[in-house]
Structure formats: structure tokens, C-alpha cells
Amino acid sequence: MPGEEAILTLSKIYEQYPKHHVAVDCSIFGYENGELKLLLYPRGFEPSLGKWSLMGGFVQESESVDEAARRVLLDTTGLKDIFLEQAGAFSKPDRDPGARVISMTFVALVRIDIHDKDLVRERGAHWWPITKLPALIFDHQQIVANGLVLLQQKASIDLIGKELLPDMFTLMQLRNLYEAIFQKTFDPGNFRKKVLSIDILERLNLKNTNESKKGAFYYQFKKEDTGIRSERIVKFP
Amino acid sequence: MPGEEAILTLSKIYEQYPKHHVAVDCSIFGYENGELKLLLYPRGFEPSLGKWSLMGGFVQESESVDEAARRVLLDTTGLKDIFLEQAGAFSKPDRDPGARVISMTFVALVRIDIHDKDLVRERGAHWWPITKLPALIFDHQQIVANGLVLLQQKASIDLIGKELLPDMFTLMQLRNLYEAIFQKTFDPGNFRKKVLSIDILERLNLKNTNESKKGAFYYQFKKEDTGIRSERIVKFP
DNA sequence: CCAAAAGTGTTGCTTGTACACCCATGT
DNA sequence: ACATGGGTGTACAAGCAACACTTTTGG
Numbered sequence: 411m412p413g414e415e416a417i418l419t420l421s422k423i424y425e426q427y428p429k430h431h432v433a434v435d436c437s438i439f440g441y442e443n444g445e446l447k448l449l450l451y452p453r454g455f456e457p458s459l460g461k462w463s464l465m466g467g468f469v470q471e472s473e474s475v476d477e478a479a480r481r482v483l484l485d486t487t488g489l490k491d492i493f494l495e496q497a498g499a500f501s502k503p504d505r506d507p508g509a510r511v512i513s514m515t516f517v518a519l520v521r522i523d524i525h526d527k528d529l530v531r532e533r534g535a536h537w538w539p540i541t542k543l544p545a546l547i548f549d550h551q552q553i554v555a556n557g558l559v560l561l562q563q564k565a566s567i568d569l570i571g572k573e574l575l576p577d578m579f580t581l582m583q584l585r586n587l588y589e590a591i592f593q594k595t596f597d598p599g600n601f602r603k604k605v606l607s608i609d610i611l612e613r614l615n616l617k618n619t620n621e622s623k624k625g626a627f628y629y630q631f632k633k634e635d636t637g638i639r640s641e642r643i644v645k646f647p
Numbered sequence: 648m649p650g651e652e653a654i655l656t657l658s659k660i661y662e663q664y665p666k667h668h669v670a671v672d673c674s675i676f677g678y679e680n681g682e683l684k685l686l687l688y689p690r691g692f693e694p695s696l697g698k699w700s701l702m703g704g705f706v707q708e709s710e711s712v713d714e715a716a717r718r719v720l721l722d723t724t725g726l727k728d729i730f731l732e733q734a735g736a737f738s739k740p741d742r743d744p745g746a747r748v749i750s751m752t753f754v755a756l757v758r759i760d761i762h763d764k765d766l767v768r769e770r771g772a773h774w775w776p777i778t779k780l781p782a783l784i785f786d787h788q789q790i791v792a793n794g795l796v797l798l799q800q801k802a803s804i805d806l807i808g809k810e811l812l813p814d815m816f817t818l819m820q821l822r823n824l825y826e827a828i829f830q831k832t833f834d835p836g837n838f839r840k841k842v843l844s845i846d847i848l849e850r851l852n853l854k855n856t857n858e859s860k861k862g863a864f865y866y867q868f869k870k871e872d873t874g875i876r877s878e879r880i881v882k883f884p
Numbered sequence: 885c886c887a888a889a890a891g892t893g894t895t896g897c898t899t900g901t902a903c904a905c906c907c908a909t910g911t
Numbered sequence: 912a913c914a915t916g917g918g919t920g921t922a923c924a925a926g927c928a929a930c931a932c933t934t935t936t937g938g
Contacts, residue, residue, distance in 0.1 A: 472740055582917085
């Protein structure tokens with residue numbers, strides 16, 4: 411059968427090209443105590459012992475890179491069905507001194523309040539405020555910078571928060587999240603109006619009285635949220 | 648020396664993970680006769696004989712994926728220093744029936760008027776209008792769709808044209824380019840005002856009298872163009 | 885003269901932004 | 912009472928979209 415033969419020939423064609431280790435490295439962002447944080451784990455061996463590293467792993471034979479990223483995330487945080495998006499590839503031949511590794515990078519958003527803290531602690535992982543990151547291995551610093559820009563772009567177009575905040579939150583908490591992401595302040599009144607004009611939040615008959623004297627209504631994302639809105643939330647850059 | 652030893656150990660650690668063929672596939676866009684076009688070459692063997700394919704190649708040991716994409720582009724079009732941007736990774740294990748290949752995709756913008764037509768012809772390549780693409784191999788259809796969205800995003804933020812138009816062009820030609828990219832019409836007067844307000848074009852003392860009775864001034868991009876502007880050209884989506 | 889594109893101007897609407905202002909309440 | 916955040920309203924500026932109008936010239 412000519413088709414089969416051709417496929418065999420084709421495999422031979424492929425064989426002459428080199429193969430590479432392909433890794434996935436995830437910038438895992440969370441939000442806690444008014445700060446945007448990044449989940450890192452400490453490197454336990456040389457080179458770069460003592461430096462911190464993004465959560466990562468290698469792509470296996472039978473999985474796509476997205477599946478690999480999901481697997482890594484499940485292993486490290488115990489979470490499924492979380493927001494995950496491809497960022498970019500980092501592939502300088504000498505970026506990893508140990509071997510030639512092509513890294514596919516991802517941005518993940520995790521609700522710190524519901525992830526599996528035992529799993530994270532077991533690996534010695536730690537949430538670092540984005541403003542005070544420690545030294546990172548290899549080019550992970552750049553990967554994070556790149557991921558943060560992607561997060562800002564996304565947040566400027568979509569209203570994010572479902573992925574990072576508790577189920578119920580006040581508009582001040584949402585605004586503080588945006589201020590943490592963009593490292594700038596937003597006018598409270600204007601931010602409120604903009605966010606509510608999109609009509610994807612619903613107000614609960616419940617007030618948070620911890621963070622203000624008057625008490626602020628809790629909001630939550632509407633259930634029948636289509637996800638297709640592409641409103642512009644804030645200006646970026 | 649403990650460091651060296653650790654590196655050796657580390658290499659062993661890497662060895663247990665699989666390696667993959669990594670390809671680069673480029674959506675090469677050009678603009679000609681008022682149409683946005685894509686450069687494809689015909690597959691000469693089974694499987695998928697007769698179908699068309701994006702320009703691509705394999706990543707070698709000593710190059711990054713970006714360098715690989717540049718090399719492929721140089722080989723196929725003879726052009727250096729052209730616009731090239733990472734799009735995304737396509738990596739389903741069975742996406743290529745011949746072997747497991749992870750594809751890093753790129754968007755390239757090429758001025759059809761100055762590329763090396765001999766090189767292209769030699770390979771049997773052909774420029775296809777984006778509106779009438781033929782059947783493509785594997786998932787290349789998706790890769791193109793993905794690349795086109797990236798192009799639209801870029802064009803909505805930056806004024807592109809330097810990468811696709813001749814050195815001199817009329818504002819009508821620029822508008823037609825945008826209409827080809829977004830597959831919609833723009834109001835001539837408003838488009839003109841918006842584009843000129845950004846102040847990166849300069850008018851030449853030369854008119855094009857071929858395409859209109861009255862004649863339209865030629866424009867060109869200013870030399871001292873910083874490239875850092877991030878104005879919004881048109882609304883997208 | 886007429887059609888077709890070049891080029892400019894006007895108008896109304898929508899947004900963004902910077903505020904002012906009152907409300908509720910824990911300290 | 913007063914400081915703090917909650918929540919609403921206003922006033923101005925900027926941007927956008929629709930479209931009217933004049934100019935030029937080849938057919």
C-alpha cells in the first residue's frame with residue numbers, strides 16, 4: 411500500500427532532525443492580603459541551589475504541552491479546571507546549563523484560598539509577593555515578566571477576579587486586585603461604575619462589615635456568564 | 648568539584664524525560680493587489696499529497712526557535728530582518744501523522760514586492776489570498792486562523808504597513824490594507840484623520856495619479872520612528 | 885458634465901476622568 | 912465628632928462615528 415510506504419519514508423525524513431527536551435514552566439499567580447503573589451519552589455541542588463524556580467515539568471510522549479501544564483498544576487496545587495494560558499516559548503540553547511531544554515511558558519491563575527496547601531508545602535513551595543520576588547533560576551525572571559504582561563493584557567480586556575478572588579467579594583477587593591495587578595491606583599467611583607456597567611456581577615444581600623464602617627455589599631460573578639464580552643476594563647498600557 | 652558532579656547528576660535527571668521533534672511553522676503574510684495573502688508550498692508526498700503547507704522546518708541543536716524561524720524565512724523568501732513574532736504552540740501528540748512533532752508557530756510579514764521570487768518559485772510556493780485558501784495539511788488551518796487574529800491584534804494597536812506596503816504609499820492603499828486585514832470597510836475620512844494624528848507618517852511632494860483622477864499624495868513612515876507608541880488604530884474586535 | 889477619489893469640516897454621541905458630595909458607622 | 916470607606920452625581924474633555932461638502936480631473 412503506497413500510503414503506508416510513504417509514511418515509513420516520512421518517518422525516516424523526520425529521523426534526521428534532532429529532538430529536544432520540552433518543558434512547561436508556569437507562572438502561577440494568586441492573590442492574598444491585597445497582594446499579587448507568585449508560587450515558587452526552591453531549587454534543592456546545584457547549579458543554582460538556593461534559587462527559586464517556577465513550577466514546571468517535562469512534556470511526555472502522549473500529551474500536548476497544554477496537558478503537560480495542566481498535569482504540573484494538578485501535581486503542585488491539587489487544582490483542576492483553573493485558568494491556564496500559553497504565554498511564550500523560551501528556547502536559547504544555553505538557557506538551562508544542565509541540558510538543552512525548550513521551555514513553553516504558561517500563566518495560571520489560582521485561588522489561594524481553595525488550593526491544596528499540603529501539596530504545596532510538601533514541595534517547599536512558597537507564595538512570593540510579585541513586588542518582592544527572590545532571585546530566580548535561569549531565565550525565569552524574564553518568563554515571569556512576560557507572564558505578568560500577559561496577565562495585565564487579559565485583565566485590561568476581561569474582568570478577571572473569578573479566578574483569583576473568593577466566591578463573594580466587595581468592589582473594593584476587586585479594585586485592590588486590579589491595583590495589585592497594574593501597580594497603580596484606580597479612582598474608586600469610576601472603577602465601580604465601569605465594572606458594574608458590564609453587567610456580569612450580581613449584588614448579594616449581604617454586607618462585608620470588616621473592612622469598612624459602613625459595610626459594603628458582596629458581589630459575585632453571574633452564573634450564566636458567557637465569558638464572551640471583550641469589554642475594556644482599564645487602559646493598558 | 649561538587650558543582651560539576653551535580654551537573655552530571657542533573658544531566659542524568661534530564662535523560663529520563665522524552666525528547667521531541669520541535670518544528671517552526673510560519674504564517675507568512677503579504678499584501679498584493681489589495682488582498683492579504685499567505686505564502687504556502689505544496690506538499691509533494693503522502694500523506695496529504697496535493698495539500699498545501701505553511702513554511703516550516705525543524706529546530707536544530709544550536710538555535711533557538713526564533714532563530715529557526717528566521718532561518719526558515721531566509722531560506723524560503725531570501726529576506727532578512729523582517730517582522731516575525733511568536734504566535735502559539737500546537738502540540739497534540741497526533742497532529743502530525745508522520746511522527747510526534749511539537750510546532751511553534753510564528754507570524755511573519757513580508758513585502759511581496761521585494762522578496763526573492765526565484766527562491767519561492769523554486770520551491771513551488773504560491774501566494775494565496777487569505778479569503779480563498781486551499782485545503783491545508785494537519786492543523787495548519789487553525790495555525791493560520793490563530794496567526795490572523797494575532798495580526799489583527801497587532802494592527803489594531805500599532806500602525807503596521809511598513810512591513811507590508813511599498814516604501815511610498817497613499818492613504819487609500821494603507822486603508823485598503825487595513826480593510827483586507829480586518830475584512831471590513833473603514834470610513835475614509837475618519838481613517839485618514841486617525842492615522843495622521845499619530846504623527847508617524849510624513850507626506851512626500853509626490854502624487855499618485857494612477858488610482859484616482861485627482862491624485863493622492865504619497866506618504867512614508869518617518870525615519871526616526873521609535874516603534875514605541877501603542878496608539879489604538881482601530882477597534883478590535 | 886459626471887463619476888470617483890482626495891481632502892476637510894461639523895455634529896452628536898459615548899467614554900473617560902477628575903472631582904464633589906452625602907451616607908453610615910466603629911472608634 | 913470624625914475619619915474611613917461606600918456609594919452617587921456632575922462637569923468637562925477626548926474620542927469616535929456618521930456624514931455633508933468642496934476640490935480635482937480623467938473619461
